[in-house]
Amino acid sequence: MYVIHLRYTGALAEIDDALDAHRLYLQRQFDAGAFVIAGPKVPRDGGVIVAVAMDRDRLDAIIAEDPFSQQRLVHYEIIEFNATRLAPGMHLPQLP
Template structure:
């Protein structure tokens, strides 16, 4: 699984202009079961995405279709990790990762 740190490289005015397209892109990723969680960073310098386990190349291809990436408004730092423990609320996720 992955944690993706999205770092804005453009002023917030430009980010806000593209934000509806980015939100629609996020919705598609959830519908395709690629992402588990996402949200803004505080302070508002970017966002965070938690992505399901997949081949790294597939994740890179998905991120390349983000409107923020297409318009060169953000860069992405991808951190891969293996969840070996989870809170009880995430037990189902942890079971899926170990099988």
């Protein structure tokens, strides 16, 4: 799995202008099963996405589709980890 930390590098006005397109992108990734959690940081200087386990090249291709990435509005820090414990009733999704 991956934790993707987004740090805004663009002005908030630029982020806001791209936000609707970014949200559509997120929805496509949730629908595809690639992302399981996403949201803005507090304070609002970036965001966090949790992605399922997949090849890193595939994740990089997915991130390249983000309007924030295409407009160079964020810096991404990607942390890969192996989830070994879950709360009862939770399941680890994985892309085929």
